[in-house]
Amino acid sequence: MSSPSPIRFVRERSRFDFDGELRKRRIDLPPLAVDTLQVNVTKLCNQVCRHCHVDASPSRTEAMSREGIEKCLEILAAHEQITKLDITGGAPELHPYFNAFVERAVALGKHVMVRHNLTVQLDGHPVTKESRAYLPEFFARNRVEVISSLPYYQEFFTDAQRGSGAFRKSIEALRRLNVQGYGVEGSGLVLNLVYNPVGPYLPAPQASLEADYKRSLKEAFGLVFNSLYTITNMPINRFRLHLEKSGQYDAYMEKLLAAFNPGAAQGVMCRSLISVGHDGRIYDCDFNQMLEIDAADAHDRSLSIFDFDFDRVLGRAIRFESHCFACTAGAGSSCGGATTSA
Amino acid sequence: MSNYFESEDLKKFGDIGQHAKALADDFFKYYGDVTGTDGALTRREKALIALAVSHAQKCPYCIDAYTTQCLETGANPEQMMEAVHVAAVMQAGITLVHSVQMQNHLKKLVL
Numbered sequence: 001m002s003s004p005s006p007i008r009f010v011r012e013r014s015r016f017d018f019d020g021e022l023r024k025r026r027i028d029l030p031p032l033a034v035d036t037l038q039v040n041v042t043k044l045c046n047q048v049c050r051h052c053h054v055d056a057s058p059s060r061t062e063a064m065s066r067e068g069i070e071k072c073l074e075i076l077a078a079h080e081q082i083t084k085l086d087i088t089g090g091a092p093e094l095h096p097y098f099n100a101f102v103e104r105a106v107a108l109g110k111h112v113m114v115r116h117n118l119t120v121q122l123d124g125h126p127v128t129k130e131s132r133a134y135l136p137e138f139f140a141r142n143r144v145e146v147i148s149s150l151p152y153y154q155e156f157f158t159d160a161q162r163g164s165g166a167f168r169k170s171i172e173a174l175r176r177l178n179v180q181g182y183g184v185e186g187s188g189l190v191l192n193l194v195y196n197p198v199g200p201y202l203p204a205p206q207a208s209l210e211a212d213y214k215r216s217l218k219e220a221f222g223l224v225f226n227s228l229y230t231i232t233n234m235p236i237n238r239f240r241l242h243l244e245k246s247g248q249y250d251a252y253m254e255k256l257l258a259a260f261n262p263g264a265a266q267g268v269m270c271r272s273l274i275s276v277g278h279d280g281r282i283y284d285c286d287f288n289q290m291l292e293i294d295a296a297d298a299h300d301r302s303l304s305i306f307d308f309d310f311d312r313v314l315g316r317a318i319r320f321e322s323h324c325f326a327c328t329a330g331a332g333s334s335c336g337g338a339t340t341s342a
Numbered sequence: 343m344s345n346y347f348e349s350e351d352l353k354k355f356g357d358i359g360q361h362a363k364a365l366a367d368d369f370f371k372y373y374g375d376v377t378g379t380d381g382a383l384t385r386r387e388k389a390l391i392a393l394a395v396s397h398a399q400k401c402p403y404c405i406d407a408y409t410t411q412c413l414e415t416g417a418n419p420e421q422m423m424e425a426v427h428v429a430a431v432m433q434a435g436i437t438l439v440h441s442v443q444m445q446n447h448l449k450k451l452v453l
Contacts, residue, residue, distance in 0.1 A: 152418075154418060154419075154420075156419060157418075157419075197413065197414075199413075201410050201413050201414050202414050203414070204386075204413070204414055204415050204416030205415075205416065208384075208386070208415075208416050209416045212416060212418075
């Protein structure tokens with residue numbers, strides 16, 4: 001395997017200066033741990049969501065190699081401090097080695113989370129048309145934690161963001177997960193939902209929105225789930241393009257900047273997680289990955305799973321950019337939802 | 343400036359402090375205390391009331407601001423539209439109830 005490619009990201013000049021904000025507030029955010037390996041196995045997806053920071057779609061072809069999957073498993077096996085595997089995409093279930101990746105990580109005793117878009121259960125593979133209807137049973141058998149995006153508990157917002165018909169398919173997919181015991185009290189099978197705003201505004205408080213989701217989904221469809229994660233939309237890629245085309249980019253960034261919360265900054269997920277791209281390169285988070293802002297060690301050398309060194313990874317300086325204001329606004333935002341109760 | 347009610351002007355709300363800073367400071371503290379916290383009413387309920395008032399008072403700045411505030415406090419479009427209907431029926435009812443005055447006067451005038 002060749003050595004990691006040089007850092008390619010060129011820092012943009014921005015009046016929304018995250019590093020400057022941290023300096024002004026005397027906040028230092030070094031990595032605290034690496035307890036989660038988040039692996040983006042493919043950009044292929046059955047959906048084309050309007051806010052998607054990955055720009056995932058049925059036409060994307062990027063996928064992690066078999067060698068890359070093996071290397072991730074090797075890293076998980078060798079590092080007991082990395083207790084969680086968080087598999088994302090695209091729709092990760094469309095990756096040809098997805099099932100084996102899950103099963104072998106579970107066999108290593110790792111807590112496995114899958115970012116499951118729900119509709120793939122019904123849509124199947126967008127290219128080969130292979131079914132993915134087996135997923136609820138597969139998840140349950142492996143006791144995977146399922147984390148699913150459902151932008152709202154009503155059709156209007158959900159379909160606006162994820163495409164016409166997405167809400168009804170998502171409801172059916174949730175029903176199938178509930179049948180397996182997901183989200184059902186006492187089952188131990190965890191089903192968490194993800195809310196994100198359907199535009200350039202901040203999420204409502206997580207606890208109150210979770211109560212609304214639980215009441216509405218139960219009353220309207222008889223559905224249950226465990227927790228709701230509220231996530232702020234990232235002003236990058238497809239969503240940034242929408243903001244710029246509609247003349248709302250500056251206003252959104254100003255909103256995020258005005259809502260900067262030092263408490264949320266302390267809890268940013270990049271302090272305890274690393275993100276792995278389909279080509280094996282390591283990033284501070286999935287958002288940096290999509291912007292190709294490589295994580296770099298103390299000597300400014302790019303990091304990769306193919307020459308993985310835990311101490312080099314933990315000793316890195318996290319690379320922040322203007323989009324990081326989305327993780328520190330209001331109650332904070334991470335792949336696990338709000339980071340404070342503010 | 344070529345139009346009244348430029349949307350960019352909403353950002354200048356704080357400028358009401360020019361020439362009367364102490365009064366503006368008092369107002370903004372009161373405003374924040376009333377709308378920015380959960381009290382006997384939740385922030386969401388207050389946002390829905392404010393959205394209704396924004397329509398009744400026909401304030402485009404407030405309609406933009408409180409549409410966003412409703413979403414950021416978790417209100418859904420049905421609740422928002424219903425709040426506007428409350429404003430609408432209140433205005434219609436206020437108009438109609440004045441017809442009692444008209445009828446009273448009519449009775450006085452008619453032999």
